Amino acid sequence: MFKTVLTLFRGGIAVAEEQLEDRTALVILDQQMRDAAAAVDRSKRTLALAIAQDQQEGRRLEATNARIADLEVRTTAALDGGREDLAREAAQQIAGLEADRDAAMTARTLFAQEITRLKRHVSNAEARLTELDRGRRIARASEAVRNLRRGGIEAARPYESTLPEAENTLKRLRERQMEAQAADEALIELDAASGPLATAEKLAEQGFGPRIKSTADDVLARLNAKRTQTTT
Structure with a gap:
């Protein structure tokens, strides 16, 4: 008996959990999508930062190459002028500038790889987020229709009457x-048929007393009497 009660209790908890999840599914989905959108925004900011740093490294690389080219010209001129010390x-x-150049080139290669990865990640996340938003709108509309049906006049509350009952x-x-x-x-x-009026009518029909209801003969007699009075 105790095992049966325990099983029923666990079953009741499971059903309650499922009903709670059903009632709060849209709320949970909304929050999950807000979290996902925030994560996508963070990824976008990271991508923007990577692009900015890559551009900064590009400018540094251009400046370094320009300085190297200028110093090479000047060094060659010094050699031609016999100033080996200079x-x-x-x-x-x-040599130091070339090391900076190589480091900048390595950094730009790494930034290029990371930018490509982040762009792919952001694009994929935005597409999934858009698809989720479409699904959420459909789910919200379906839930609204279900609530309307549940609260419609065909589905009365236990204490309300229904159309068939009315x-x-x-x-x-x-x-x-x-x-x-x-x-x-x-x-x-x-x-x-059995009252005093019926009895009086029966007596009148037998000639006992005046008629209660006029007959066709009575009407004709009355009309002929009027005619006679008019002609005289």
């Missing part, structure tokens, strides 16, 4: 009204 000093500067009530009411009308008519007929 040429050696300039050569040392050129129709059945009207049908019963009409049947009772028809029964009451038929009973009233039957009573009228019974009163007419």
Whole structure:
């Protein structure tokens, strides 16, 4: 018995969790999409920073190459002028600049790889986010339609009446009204057939007392009497 109760309790918790997830699914999805959009924005900022640093390295590389070219010209002139001491000093500067140039070129290669990766990641994330947004709009519309159906007049609350119940009530009411009308008519007929008025009519028909209701003969006699009075 205890095992059965425990199983029912666990089953109730599972059902409650599922119902809670169903009710809050859109809320959870909205927050998840906000988190995803924030992550995409961070990736965009990282991409922008990488591009800016790559451009900075590019400018540094251009400046370094220009200085190297200028010093090479001057070093060659020093050698031609017999100033090997100045040429050696300039050569040392050129060697240092070439090291900076190689480092800048390596950095630009790394930045180019990272920029390519980030662009691919951002593009893919934005496409997925757009698709999620479409799905969210469809899910929100479907949920709104389901709520309308759930709250519509076909799906009344337990304490509310439904259309079929109202129709059945009207049908019963009409049947009772028809029964009451038929009973009233039957009573009228019974009163007419057995009441004092009916007895008086029977007596009049037998010649005992004046007629209660006029007949065709009575109408014709009255009209002929009027004619006679008019002609005289």
